[in-house]
Amino acid sequence: MNSNPKQRALRLAALGTIAVTALALTACGPDITAGTGDDAASDRLQAPGAEQPEGEITIWDRSGDLFEVFDDVIDDFNEKYPGIKVNHEAVDINAKLQNTLITGTDVPDGVFLDDAMIGGFADHLWDLTDVLDPYVGDIAPQKIDATSVGGGIYGVPYDLNPGLLYYNATALEAAGVDATAIETYDDLLDAARAYQEKKPEAHPIHLEQSAFLGQLQLEMYASQLGTSIADAEGELRLDSPEYEQILTFLDTVRSEGLGTRAEYLTPTDIAELENGNQVFYPWAIWFDFAPQQLLPETSGDWRAMELPAWEEGGARSGAMGGSSFVLPKDGENSELAWLFYEFLMYDEAGFSAVWGVNDIYPTGLNTSIPAYLPAADPTKPLFDPIEALGGQDLWEVATTAGAQIPSGTSIPSWWSSAVDYLGNDIQKMLDGDLTPAEVISDSTDSIQTNLIDRQ
Incomplete structure (x- = not known):
């Protein structure tokens, strides 16, 4: 839906700094000790075996324009997985997540989280090494490194901020x-x-x-x-x-x-x-x-x-800032939440809906680019040239720059x-x-x- 231009300006300002403002709150979880052998394997999330799994998931995101973007993609997701009901909640993640994970009460299945906070919460999160395996070679190396702890990968990389x-x-x-x-x-x-x-x-x-x-x-x-x-x-x-x-x-x-x-x-x-x-x-x-x-x-x-x-x-x-999606181990249906994030980030219908032209961003979401390299193809822009930059094709500039970020x-x-x-x-x-x-x-x-x- 379209919003008041002044309200959109304020929300876009928040989005512009979303990767950095929340980092000021330090996650105070215990130190991370990576598992080994059978323990490490048991911490790895596995994708559902059924072709059309059914169930209900709770997804936490911050309120604002980006919440609305993700919310709009749910209908597209349900065309592929009609048996999965998505409860999408706007939450003050920095204020609520820590106590929720510690108490294990009403734990969500998926959470939008700043990369800098993943290390402090990793012992409460699924290791996503196995489910990300088909995609990891096509994800910006810097994002894999930023979400890795002790040999495991604990976040589904969202954005690249070159x-x-x-x-x-x-x-x-x-x-x-x-x-x-x-x-x-x-x-x-x-x-x-x-x-x-x-x-x-x-x-x-x-x-x-x-x-x-x-x-x-x-x-x-x-x-x-x-x-x-x-x-x-x-x-x-x-x-x-x-x-x-x-x-x-x-x-x-x-x-x-x-x-x-x-x-x-x-x-x-x-x-x-x-x-x-x-x-x-x-x-x-x-x-x-x-x-x-x-x-x-x-x-x-x-x-x-x-x-x-x-x-x-x-x-x-x-790289300057960044966020990913994490899946808490105490979520009831984390394996179904993985399917939601897989669609959002690695299905063309999903990532095109996030960064492409939509009701919330009529010229596309241009304050970041995807961390998934096939989605960040310099020759296939997802957002339009920007009038305020003299009609410049920022997509081409940003994706070319992003491809150069070292591990x-x-x-x-x-x-x-x-x-x-x-x-x-x-x-x-x-x-x-x-x-x-x-x-x-x-x-x-x-x-x-x-x-x-x-x-």
Whole structure:
């Protein structure tokens, strides 16, 4: 159904940050110890044996436009599985899921969950290795890694959120700066310097002022380099040449006055985007919400391209946020819920209904792309070109970028708690109070002592 444009704008804003806002709530489940042998096998969900299984499932999603999208797909699902009744409930998942899993009362069969929270809940969830086996080779490797714990896969990957470089093409062209020539982060610095020469009051590159989002953006940059805050065993790896390179870049933007320091899409941020002072925004695909809804004066001036590479020939994108579907072991009909998610993500009718043109998104859902690579075919767009990006085919840009994201690792259960250390230290560096080396040293010591050693 169509909704009021202002209400849709607010819900789309929530969708744009859905992959990140909920991460601030840390799942407090017990540490995960992967099973072995028969124990591990018994934790693996199996698909129903019947060709037309029957039963009733309860699916939890967050309220909002995305809930409505998933809700509309239920009729299509029931054309394939008429014997499965879907009870679709809008729930405050972050407030309710933990206690529900601990008590084992009224446990849903399937839940929409942020990737960063899966590790903390994995001992309550089905290992989906066996049911995902026919598809796993065609799922973005980064998403498989992000949902894996101890050798098992605990989420049905939903979205891929490739990092892109958004830029004000009109303002840059007027200043004689060719943004399309940017291939590396050194090129981005040079382009920012050239723009500032023509417009001295400008601070062309966005510098994130939120500790949480700053840490998430840092991980986007790290993802490009094939690393992350911790390895597959949960060991810290901040103390590395990759993180030193990223932090040095951010510190250079700060020290040369090339950055606009603001929180993501707050009034100050929006004002500097509209007046042409801030013209480069390295962010996840879901920044496209801004020119579509929040930047009326410069809507149509913005474009997107792959992120610059850290080295010539390097990956031109990294992952920033993301969600998946999980199936609790105490759900009554989790095997039937698997069929719902299988249809939603791996059946063309399902994924086309989610990302394609529909009543909720008349031009398609364009704030993410599918994690299932056959659905993310650059030559077969699911959403339309975007008027607010000058009619650009964002689908082609985003899917090409997404295909370059290197493999990663599972996300540690303490990730969001690390914001108190790493996220805050990044902000101290942007204040000029810490060096990149001090950020690495101080954050490593604090996270190890206060989070890892206390598990």
